[in-house]
Amino acid sequence: MAKLPILMYHNVCLENTNSYGLTISKAKLESHFKVLQSEGYTPVHFSEIQSLKSASVVPKKPIIITFDDVYENQFELAYPLLKQYEMKASFFIPFGYVGGYDDWNDGHHKIMSIEQLKALDNKVVELGLHSFEHRAYDAMTHGNIESDFEKCQAFIQKYNLNINNILAYPYGKFPRSKPEKTQFFNLLSKQNIAYGLRIGNRLNSLPLRSVYELNRLDIKGEMSLTAFRRKIKFGKLLF
Numbered sequence: 001m002a003k004l005p006i007l008m009y010h011n012v013c014l015e016n017t018n019s020y021g022l023t024i025s026k027a028k029l030e031s032h033f034k035v036l037q038s039e040g041y042t043p044v045h046f047s048e049i050q051s052l053k054s055a056s057v058v059p060k061k062p063i064i065i066t067f068d069d070v071y072e073n074q075f076e077l078a079y080p081l082l083k084q085y086e087m088k089a090s091f092f093i094p095f096g097y098v099g100g101y102d103d104w105n106d107g108h109h110k111i112m113s114i115e116q117l118k119a120l121d122n123k124v125v126e127l128g129l130h131s132f133e134h135r136a137y138d139a140m141t142h143g144n145i146e147s148d149f150e151k152c153q154a155f156i157q158k159y160n161l162n163i164n165n166i167l168a169y170p171y172g173k174f175p176r177s178k179p180e181k182t183q184f185f186n187l188l189s190k191q192n193i194a195y196g197l198r199i200g201n202r203l204n205s206l207p208l209r210s211v212y213e214l215n216r217l218d219i220k221g222e223m224s225l226t227a228f229r230r231k232i233k234f235g236k237l238l239f
Contacts, residue, residue, distance in 0.1 A: 002206040004049070005232045006064040007032075008168075008199065008216040011109060012077040019221035026077045031225055033085040036063060039229070043088040045126045046166045049208065050194050058206055063232065065089040066197070066216060068130060068168055069102060070117065072110040082124050092130035092168040093117070095155040104134040104170075114159050128166035129193075136173035142183055149191050165194045172199035172216070185212050201236035 010022035012029055019025035036043065042059035049058070065082075067074050070093050082089055097103065099113045117127065131137075132151040140148070156163050167188065174196065175181045188196055195208070200215030208214065217231050 002058055002062075004058075004062050004064065004204040004206050004208070005235070006066060006197065006204065006214060006216045007232070008197075008218050009065070009067045009074075009078070010069060011071055012073045014077070021221055024219065024221040026081070028221065029078060030081055030085075032219070032228055033081060033087055035225065035229060036087070036232075037085060041232070045088050045164075046090055046128070046195055047126055047164055049206075062206075066168065067091045069094055069134075070098070070112040070130075071102070072112050072116065075112050075116045075120070079120065079125065083121070088124060088126075090126050090128050090164075090166060091120070092128045092166075093163070094130045094132065094134040094170070095152050096132045097134065098155075114161075117161060122162060126164045126166075127162065128164050128168060130168050131170050134170045136171045137169055137184065138173045138175050142180070142187070145184065145187060149187070165192050166197070167193045167195070168197040168216075172197075174198065174212075188212055201231075203235045 009024060009029070011024070013019060013023050013025055016025045016027060019028055041061045041063040043065055044059065044062050046064065049062070065087060067078060067089055070091050074091065097111045098117070100111055101107045102109045102111060120127070129152055132148045132155065137145055175184045194211065195214055196212035197214050197216055199218055201217055202215040204215055215235070217235060219228070223231070
């Protein structure tokens, strides 16, 4: 059965000394892209997977690259590398913070502006949702989650953004117990969300089945290149 690794990145920095946790250096990110090329992976967008009718027409070694939070450093450092290495990626937007800072963290990192989001080539970057308020869904009431979606849609319409129907859960969190989980997934369906992304650190099997529980591989800045190669091949089995 074909496998689909989905990589999860966050901040990108210039210096290797700052490359740890959710921050990865530009040099290390470039080394990852070189590994993907040398080992024959084909980066794809979720929209491409969505349009494929069977696993038999998926590229031999598909992979999806994702970046959460649309930090300005992704625009300045990751985006040029994606174009240089002819990669594709999905960027997930916390709409309430566009043009501001990551106030759900320490508030030190700038978030892309509307102009920067619109400047991204959609052949290279597809944009998806990362909620409006960047709050964990499992700590919100159903009514608050509905309201969050309404704010997202109003923002998208106001600024005429080209957003794909893919949702990366903030912190990878979503309701796990019934009936809240069923209610949440029903809301995603009502919102026409095609895919919902958790963390999980496992590979996904194609064709995709549990579309609201897709696994992403958490890529850390301090990870060695050997560990990166193993993780994209096996998920968390060796970790």
